[in-house]
Each structure stands twice: as structure tokens, then as C-alpha cells.
Amino acid sequence: PKTIYLKDYQEPDYWIDNTELSFDLGEEITVVQSKLSLRLNENKTHNNLPPLVLDGTDQVLKQVLVDGKTIEPGQYKLTDETLALPVTQKTFIVEVTTEIKPQENTSLEGLYKSNGMFCTQCEAEGFRKITYYLDRPDVMAKFKTTIIADPKQYPVMLSNGNDIAKGEREDGKQWVTWEDPFKKPSYLFALVAGDLSNITDKYTTCSGREITLKIFTEHKNIDKCDHAMTSLKKSMKWDEDVYGREYDLDIFMIVAVDHFNMGAMENKGLNIFNSSCVLAKPDTATDNAYQRIEAIVGHEYFHNWSGNRVTCRDWFQLSLKEGFTVFRDAEFSADMNSRPVKRIEDANFLRTAQFAEDAGPTAHPIRPDSYIEISNFYTLTVYEKGAEVVRMIHNIVGKEGFRKGSDLYFERHDGQAVTTEEFVKAMEDANQVDLIQFRRWYSQAGTPVITVTDQYDNNNQQYQLTVKQHCPATPGQTDKKPFHIPVAIGLLDPEGHDIALNNAGDTTQVLDVTEQQQTFTFKNIAQQPLPSLLRGFSAPVKVKYPYSRDQLLFLASHDSDGFNRWEAGQQLAVDILEELAEKARKNQSLTLDDRLIQAYRAVLQDEQLDPAVAAKMLALPSEGYLAEQAETIYPLAIHQAREFAKQQLAEALSEDWLAVYQRLQSDKAYQPTAADIAERSLKNTCLSYLSQLGEQQLALLEKQYQTATNMTDKYAALSCLVNAPAEPAKPIAKTALADFYQRWQEDVQVMEQWLAVQANCSLPGAFEHILSLQEHEAFDITNPNKIRSLIGQFAMNNAVHFHQETGVGYKLLADYVIKLNIVNPQIASRLLTPLTRWKRYGEPHQAQMKAELVRIRKQPELSKDVYEIVEKSLK
Ligand code: HT7
Ligand code: ZN
Numbered sequence: 001p002k003t004i005y006l007k008d009y010q011e012p013d014y015w016i017d018n019t020e021l022s023f024d025l026g027e028e029i030t031v032v033q034s035k036l037s038l039r040l041n042e043n044k045t046h047n048n049l050p051p052l053v054l055d056g057t058d059q060v061l062k063q064v065l066v067d068g069k070t071i072e073p074g075q076y077k078l079t080d081e082t083l084a085l086p087v088t089q090k091t092f093i094v095e096v097t098t099e100i101k102p103q104e105n106t107s108l109e110g111l112y113k114s115n116g117m118f119c120t121q122c123e124a125e126g127f128r129k130i131t132y133y134l135d136r137p138d139v140m141a142k143f144k145t146t147i148i149a150d151p152k153q154y155p156v157m158l159s160n161g162n163d164i165a166k167g168e169r170e171d172g173k174q175w176v177t178w179e180d181p182f183k184k185p186s187y188l189f190a191l192v193a194g195d196l197s198n199i200t201d202k203y204t205t206c207s208g209r210e211i212t213l214k215i216f217t218e219h220k221n222i223d224k225c226d227h228a229m230t231s232l233k234k235s236m237k238w239d240e241d242v243y244g245r246e247y248d249l250d251i252f253m254i255v256a257v258d259h260f261n262m263g264a265m266e267n268k269g270l271n272i273f274n275s276s277c278v279l280a281k282p283d284t285a286t287d288n289a290y291q292r293i294e295a296i297v298g299h300e301y302f303h304n305w306s307g308n309r310v311t312c313r314d315w316f317q318l319s320l321k322e323g324f325t326v327f328r329d330a331e332f333s334a335d336m337n338s339r340p341v342k343r344i345e346d347a348n349f350l351r352t353a354q355f356a357e358d359a360g361p362t363a364h365p366i367r368p369d370s371y372i373e374i375s376n377f378y379t380l381t382v383y384e385k386g387a388e389v390v391r392m393i394h395n396i397v398g399k400e401g402f403r404k405g406s407d408l409y410f411e412r413h414d415g416q417a418v419t420t421e422e423f424v425k426a427m428e429d430a431n432q433v434d435l436i437q438f439r440r441w442y443s444q445a446g447t448p449v450i451t452v453t454d455q456y457d458n459n460n461q462q463y464q465l466t467v468k469q470h471c472p473a474t475p476g477q478t479d480k481k482p483f484h485i486p487v488a489i490g491l492l493d494p495e496g497h498d499i500a501l502n503n504a505g506d507t508t509q510v511l512d513v514t515e516q517q518q519t520f521t522f523k524n525i526a527q528q529p530l531p532s533l534l535r536g537f538s539a540p541v542k543v544k545y546p547y548s549r550d551q552l553l554f555l556a557s558h559d560s561d562g563f564n565r566w567e568a569g570q571q572l573a574v575d576i577l578e579e580l581a582e583k584a585r586k587n588q589s590l591t592l593d594d595r596l597i598q599a600y601r602a603v604l605q606d607e608q609l610d611p612a613v614a615a616k617m618l619a620l621p622s623e624g625y626l627a628e629q630a631e632t633i634y635p636l637a638i639h640q641a642r643e644f645a646k647q648q649l650a651e652a653l654s655e656d657w658l659a660v661y662q663r664l665q666s667d668k669a670y671q672p673t674a675a676d677i678a679e680r681s682l683k684n685t686c687l688s689y690l691s692q693l694g695e696q697q698l699a700l701l702e703k704q705y706q707t708a709t710n711m712t713d714k715y716a717a718l719s720c721l722v723n724a725p726a727e728p729a730k731p732i733a734k735t736a737l738a739d740f741y742q743r744w745q746e747d748v749q750v751m752e753q754w755l756a757v758q759a760n761c762s763l764p765g766a767f768e769h770i771l772s773l774q775e776h777e778a779f780d781i782t783n784p785n786k787i788r789s790l791i792g793q794f795a796m797n798n799a800v801h802f803h804q805e806t807g808v809g810y811k812l813l814a815d816y817v818i819k820l821n822i823v824n825p826q827i828a829s830r831l832l833t834p835l836t837r838w839k840r841y842g843e844p845h846q847a848q849m850k851a852e853l854v855r856i857r858k859q860p861e862l863s864k865d866v867y868e869i870v871e872k873s874l875k
Pocket of ligand 1: 121123124261262263264265266299300303322375378826
């Protein structure tokens with residue numbers, strides 16, 4: 001397969017101004033007709049008129065006309081991926097007729113069927129599976145789309161923009177025409193046809209325009225759309241208030257589909273969502289699902305400006321729209337819920353999963369230099385690290401400066417396809433700042449490490465912090481130049497109070513770290529302070545400072561920065577768990593450092609603390625995070641250490657867990673408000689520790705399982721039962737799982753949860769049970785959500801079984817990669833991720849993981865998606 005390079009980017013030879021499409025949807029064959037108005041790109045120098053080379057795959061070409069004249073097969077050149085046509089005029093019309101079979105399309109890219117409904121997914125390069133086209137984001141056209149179908153099966157027929165005409169044909173088929181007045185690239189095209197219900201609402205924009213809002217779903221799910229609608233209206237208002245961005249069409253539609261490769265898609269005016277990211281009601285969806293839906297509805301809506309009105313010039317610029325939009329949705333969620341908790345969750349996720357990507361064989365900058373398959377670059381680096389880079393710009397120019405910069409960016413580039421350079425330039429120009437060195441965040445991969453040392457001079461009352469930065473080598477990048485790293489810090493006096501750092505009394509200061517090594521001096525510091533470093537996780541870096549456990553305990557109870565208080569507790573736990581894991585590996589006896597118990601007790605007994613933050617502070621670092629911290633990963637020792645600590649904390653603080661659990665009992669009707677979510681989260685954290693306490697607390701779990709009136713509490717109890725180590729819990733867990741299945745077997749979203757809770761079970765015997773679930777009717781290899789719930793959860797979150805020493809866990813994953821390589825290459829290549837990290841593991845894991853990668857590489861007909869990841873991993 002061919003590698004595509006950013007340095008080779010060239011504008012297209014032709015532009016498309018207008019695209020007219022017609023789809024005659026059939027059960028066997030779907031006929032697609034396109035009429036494209038083309039124009040020579042005069043920006044480029046041409047000797048003669050170059051041939052028009054359209055992208056296209058997986059379709060049967062039936063007819064080609066240029067300016068109304070048939071082009072015979074001998075006159076065009078057709079390959080598996082392109083159609084090249086001769087050109088004789090600077091402007092001309094091309095009409096192409098093709099046939100496709102959406103019902104056989106299991107890749108879920110292009111036009112496909114989900115539960116009898118036609119739907120599309122065109123980003124990044126799916127449009128070329130629908131018709132021959134210049135399928136690249138810098139070619140922007142106005143689209144007019146006619147859909148023709150049998151009205152009995154497909155009474156609802158949707159596309160982008162506004163519906164402008166409809167009618168019936170003589171053969172009884174119905175047709176509808178949609179027109180989108182905004183120019184757009186092909187990846188934002190969408191079509192949906194099916195027998196769907198909808199809920200409708202209205203939104204009046206800041207300028208007084210009335211927008212119709214509709215959410216479409218299968219009839220049985222119509223009672224699950226209200227939360228998404230509320231989230232949509234909140235998003236529309238937030239984008240007006242915070243960014244001054246108003247919605248532009250008269251209608252905004254969301255459609256829920258069960259078969260979807262990712263979370264959702266921002267097609268212009270017609271967002272298509274994975275059902276699991278839109279459908280919710282209290283008795284079937286957890287708080288997590290409610291919050292995820294709000295965030296994703298926001299994310300896709302915000303793309304209307306950051307992605308659609310201003311789009312990407314090429315796919316190397318993906319972070320232009322994704323990094324910026326993730327930053328926007330994170331701020332939206334922070335404003336709607338708890339800001340500190342959102343920051344903790346995001347930083348925790350980044351440090352667990354993106355840092356691991358940065359340290360692995362597929363590490364790449366947020367603006368990659370090359371790719372084989374662009375679908376492989378919808379990564380945590382492009383999305384989450386990309387958002388952190390935007391956040392750093394926000395912090396450098398300040399809230400108002402950022403708004404000035406984004407206003408300028410949208411004003412300058414509305415209707416254009418641009419690069420990350422234009423984004424940074426707008427921020428610079430609006431604020432008269434210099435982001436020259438900062439741009440390295442776009443081109444250099446890897447996670448920088450800052451090593452901080454300090455010195456206090458009592459005589460001069462001066463305190464110095466010396467910061468060194470280093471970024472480890474990543475594939476293809478051995479020598480990195482220093483980054484511009486904004487490091488927010490505070491200094492605590494011996495009583496735990498913040499020290500004023502300037503005459504204005506500021507207690508947090510941002511150090512602009514720009515060199516390999518730099519020293520910062522603080523004057524008038526009366527006593528040796530303790531530094532609080534990287535407050536609010538001000539940059540996506542690792543920090544090394546030799547804190548003692550006592551200092552961490554001190555910061556965990558005194559730091560005025562909420563993020564760093566949590567972080568100090570985490571670091572304390574990491575330090576203790578690392579020592580325990582080392583001992584576990586050497587089969588030595590384990591004892592838990594009492595300081596961790598003290599830290600937890602202080603949180604449990606602090607009734608003033610926001611329960612949402614308390615729940616986060618009472619969560620031990622995940623096995624994934626501990627693995628990310630380790631030089632060489634021994635997953636079984638990590639698991640053993642963490643289970644031991646959990647057990648000890650449960651026992652040592654049993655009365656506190658119970659007291660808080662009981663204090664938080666409530667019979668309020670379910671509401672997904674931030675306050676209620678926080679209380680449920682703390683209550684269920686307590687329950688999970690209580691579930692470690694042998695037989696004594698089983699009745700509590702069983703009672704919560706049986707009496708819960710919302711899915712959050714029910715699922716928490718189920719999960720605790722399934723993972724409770726006490727022998728008598730086993731039959732109760734089995735009964736609960738059977739009861740849960742009985743009650744919810746018709747509900748797809750709940751069944752995903754049911755599979756996931758079992759896939760995550762780390763108790764002995766769970767692996768055999770997971771294997772048996774592959775045969776269960778609730779599982780379905782053609783549905784990505786089911787794959788993610790069972791196989792993905794198993795490989796990502798169940799280290800003790802995935803990494804079992806016989807290697808059968810790795811084999812199970814590799815078997816799925818091989819099967820899905822044919823069925824759905826995008827899902828196959830994503831599923832591979834855990835195996836790609838093989839070099840970081842100790843033996844026997846390393847050799848076994850590698851052997852499975854080699855087995856995958858030997859398969860005939862590897863998709864580009866899987867090939868690229870396997871090849872890079874084995875280099
Ligand atoms: N922009 C969307 C990306 C997306 C996607 C990419 C590849 C394959 C399938 C896909 N579905 C959606 C989602 C987003 O970031 O908003
Ligand atoms: Zn996005």
C-alpha cells in the first residue's frame with residue numbers, strides 16, 4: 001500500500017461547484033446518478049488540460065457523460081480506485097451512473113444498511129464508495145440530492161440542507177429533493193432512509209431565527225430521545241454565548257443508528273449518531289451515558305462551525321477541526337457540569353491512553369506527516385492531545401484573547417478549507433503574540449517530560465525552580481527541539497496556604513518554559529515552600545519532582561488547586577501501588593502504607609467536599625494508568641497490588657464507607673443533574689469498596705440491585721456483584737445477570753452494558769464465561785458496539801485475563817482482528833491497539849503478543865487499515 005505525505009500536498013486540478021445526486025434505493029441494487037459541474041483550477045499552471053481523475057471503489061460503473069456526450073469505455077481509464085476522464089474544456093459537466101449494494105456493505109463506510117435503514121458514513125473517504133468524485137476535503141460544492149424509494153419501507157428520506165420538493169413516480173416509488181445552500185466537502189454528505197419516528201422541537205437563535213430540531217430513531221426508541229434534544233438546545237445556546245456562533249440552516253436533524261464505527265458524525269444539518277451516543281432514559285441509561293450523550297451532541301453540533309463552515313484542507317489537518325472541537329465540547333461539559341471533575345477525567349484519560357499512544361510504535365504528531373490509511377489517524381493524539389494544544393493557546397492568550405482569535409479565524413476562513421497554520425495565525429494576529437516556537441506542538445510527536453528541582457536560599461529569601469525538558473524519541477523523530485510549555489505553578493507555605501507570587505497577590509503563575517533548561521526565581525519567600533506543579537494540568541506533559549509521600553499527603557489536603565489536590569492523592573497512590581506491585585512480582589508479603597488510608601479517611605470525613613470530586617479522590621489509579629507509569633509492565637503484579645490495596649482500604653475504612661453510603665441514600669426521582677450525578681457517583685464508589693468486604697455486605701448489594709429505580713444504581717450494584725470476590729456472591733451475581741438479561745434483552749443499549757460488565761470481570765473463571773458469550777444471541781460480530789462491549793472491553797480493561805500467561809487472551813483478540821479485517825477493517829485495526837504495545841511488557845507477555853502480531857501479518861489480503869498498524873508495530 002501507498003504512503004501519502006503531507007509534503008506532497010497539491011491543490012486539485014479541478015474544482016466542483018455543484019453536485020447533483022440521485023439515489024434510487026433498491027433491495028438488490030441501488031442506482032446512483034451524479035451530475036458534477038467542474039471547473040479548471042486556474043491557480044495551478046497547466047500545459048494542457050489534465051485528465052479528470054475521480055476517486056471511486058466498490059461500485060459498478062454504468063455510464064459516463066461529459067457535456068451530455070457518452071464517453072465510451074475505451075476513452076476513460078478505470079482502476080480499482082479511480083476513473084480518469086479526458087477533458088477538452090475549462091468548464092464542463094460530468095454525469096456518472098453507478099450501481100452499489102448497500103445491503104452487502106459491512107465496512108459501515110459509504111452507503112450501508114443498519115436494521116433495514118439506509119444510512120451513510122462518508123468521513124474520511126467513504127463518499128468514493130457511493131459514486132466517483134473528487135473525494136478530498138478541499139473540494140467544496142453545493143449539493144442537491146434526490147432520494148427515490150418505496151414509501152412503505154422508507155417513508156422517511158433525509159439528506160443535508162432543506163427539503164425543497166417531493167412527489168410520487170408512476171411506479172409508486174416516492175422521491176424527495178434536498179438542497180444544501182452551503183458549499184461542503186463530500187465527507188459531510190449524508191443520506192438516511194427508513195421507517196423512523198421523530199421528536200420535534202424548536203430553537204430560536206440569538207438573531208431571532210426559528211430552527212426546527214428533529215431527532216429520528218426506530219419507533220421502539222422514541223421515548224429515549226429527550227435528553228439528546230435538551231443537550232442539543234443547550235449546545236446551540238452555549239455556542240452563541242461563548243463563541244458568538246449561530247446556527248445557519250432552518251432545520252437540524254439527528255438520526256440514531258445501531259451500526260456505526262465511531263460515536264457520531266457531523267454531516268451538515270443531518271448528524272448521524274451511534275444509537276449508544278444519543279438514546280437514553282432513566283431506567284436504561286447510566287449517568288455516564290447521559291453525560292456522554294450531552295458531550296457528543298455538543299461536539300457534533302459545534303462542528304457546524306469548527307469543521308463544516310471552516311473545514312480542513314487535507315486530512316493531515318484533522319486536528320484543526322477535531323482538536324478544536326474536543327476543546328469546545330470539554331468546555332461545554334465543564335460549564336454544564338463540574339469543571340474540576342471534567343478536567344480530572346480528561347487529564348486522567350489523556351495520561352492513561354494518549355500517553356501510551358505517544359510511547360508506542362504508532363506515535364505521531366497531532367498533525368501527522370504521512371499515513372497509509374487515514375482512518376487510522378482518528379486517534380487520541382489528534383483528538384485529545386489536539387484539544388490540549390488548543391487549551392494551551394487558550395491559556396496563553398486568555399479567555400478574551402481566545403475569543404478574539406476564534407472570531408478572526410471564523411471571519412477570515414468562512415467557506416474555506418484551511419490548515420492548522422491558519423488557526424494559529426488567527427490566534428497570533430488577534431492577540432499580537434508570537435507562537436512560532438509553540439507550533440512545534442503540531443509537528444513533534446511524543447510526551448515531553450519536565451524534571452523540576454528546587455532550591456531555597458534563606459538568607460536572600462529566594463526560591464528557585466529549575467525546569468529541564470526532554471522529549472523521548474518517537475518513530476522517525478529522534479531529536480526534538482524544545483517545546484514552549486506553559487507550566488502553571490503555585491507555592492505553599494508550611495501551613496498549606498498559597499504564597500502570593502507578585503504584587504497583585506496572584507497565587508498561581510504560568511512559567512513559560514521554552515528552553516532545554518531554565519531557572520525561575522521567586523523573591524520575598526519567607527520560608528521554604530512546597531511547589532504545586534502543573535496546576536490544572538496546564539500542559540500535556542509528565543512532571544518529575546521528588547515529592548516524599550508526606551509531601552504528597554500534605555498537598556492532597558491543602559493544595560488550593562482542585563486538580564492538583566486530586567493529583568497529589570493519585571501520585572501518593574501510584575507510589576504506594578508501584579512498591580506493592582514490585583513486591584507482588586517477587587512474591588513478597590504486602591502491607592499497605594497507612595498514609596493512603598489516612599488520605600482516604602480525610603476525604604470520606606470531609607462533608608464540605610464536592611461529592612463529585614470526593615468520588616474521584618477515592619478512586620485508585622486504574623491498572624491502565626499504573627501500566628503507563630511502569631518502565632516494564634507486569635500486568636498481573638499490578639492487578640494483584642491494586643486488588644490488595646482496594647481490599648485493605650475497604651477493611652480499614654469499613655465504617656466510613658458505610659456511613660457515607662447511607663448518608664447518600666435518596667428516594668428522589670432520577671435526574672441527570674450535576675449535583676445528583678455527583679451524589680450517585682460517591683455513593684456507588686462507597687458501594688464498590690463495601691463489595692470487597694466478604695459476606696457481610698452482600699445483602700446491601702443485592703438490595704441496591706433489586707430496589708434501584710434508575711440504571712446508574714442498578715448497573716453499579718450489578719457490577720459490584722459480578723466482581724465481588726466472596727464465594728457466596730457468585731450465585732447472587734449469576735441470578736442478577738440472568739434477571740438483567742431477562743428484563744432488558746430487547747434493549748440494544750442495555751445489552752451492550754450487560755456484555756461489558758461481564759467482559760470486565762477479573763475474577764477466576766471469567767475468561768471461560770467471556771468465551772461462551774461469543775455464542776450468545778446478544779453478541780453480533782457485525783455490530784461494532786457489540787465488539788467493543790465484549791472484545792474491546794476485555795482487551796482494554798480486563799488485564800488479568802487478557803494478559804494471562806498462556807497467551808489465550810491475546811489469541812482471542814487476534815482471532816477477532818483477523819475476522820474483522822474482512823468484515824470491517826476500521827474496527828479490526830482499532831481492536832489491535834492493545835497488542836501494539838508489546839514492547840513495553842515483560843516476558844512471557846512480550847513474546848506472545850508479538851507472535852500474535854506476526855500471525856496477523858501473515859494473513860492473506862490484509863486491509864490497508866490493519867496492514868499499517870501491524871507493520872508499524874513490528875518495526
Ligand atoms: N468527525 C467524525 C469522525 C467519524 C469517523 C471517522 C472515520 C470513520 C468513521 C467515522 N465516524 C465519524 C466524528 C467526530 O469526531 O465528530
Ligand atoms: Zn469531531
